[in-house]
Amino acid sequence: MKRIIAISDTHMEEWMPMLKLEELMEKADLVTHCGDFHTYEVYKEIKKECELKAVFGNADDIEIKKELPEVEKFNLERLKIGLIHQGNYLNDFYDLGYKAKELGVDILIFGHIHRFALEKIGNTLLISPGSPTNPRLSIASCAEILIDGSRVDVEMKIVQEKFCGMETMTRVKR
Numbered sequence: 001m002k003r004i005i006a007i008s009d010t011h012m013e014e015w016m017p018m019l020k021l022e023e024l025m026e027k028a029d030l031v032t033h034c035g036d037f038h039t040y041e042v043y044k045e046i047k048k049e050c051e052l053k054a055v056f057g058n059a060d061d062i063e064i065k066k067e068l069p070e071v072e073k074f075n076l077e078r079l080k081i082g083l084i085h086q087g088n089y090l091n092d093f094y095d096l097g098y099k100a101k102e103l104g105v106d107i108l109i110f111g112h113i114h115r116f117a118l119e120k121i122g123n124t125l126l127i128s129p130g131s132p133t134n135p136r137l138s139i140a141s142c143a144e145i146l147i148d149g150s151r152v153d154v155e156m157k158i159v160q161e162k163f164c165g166m167e168t169m170t171r172v173k174r
């Protein structure tokens with residue numbers, strides 16, 4: 001079994017993660033970042049701390065855009081995983097479902113919207129981990145993705161202190 005911690009949209013000048021996020025990242029086999037690190041220094045610090053797969057976002061500096069791809073694909077266990085920063089977000093993420101089919105992936109992790117989202121379109125999972133540092137109409141979050149062969153368990157992890165007593169909002173098994 002492999003544990004992925006997916007993050008996006010950190011928008012930080014320097015890497016100073018919340019304790020809960022840091023703990024989750026330490027336990028992960030892989031961390032994914034779907035862009036908008038903001039500065040090259042943040043990207044380099046995350047890359048130094050963990051195994052990282054990442055793409056650049058629209059707000060990233062030019063150094064990040066030179067080093068990282070716009071789209072990343074990789075295999076983990078028996079699944080194909082894709083990373084992008086943003087889609088069109090039309091019609092309840094159906095455009096991202098088409099993007100996932102175009103890429104030939106089972107799971108597409110994306111950012112840009114700064115809030116957690118989890119959709120299943122056909123056999124494809126679409127995951128937005130939210131933003132652990134700069135949420136929009138949401139709470140600071142990341143996604144924990146457990147992969148065992150072709151089985152997937154996705155859980156939203158809230159990385160700020162309790163928010164109205166909530167700890168976990170969404171969980172899906174495939």
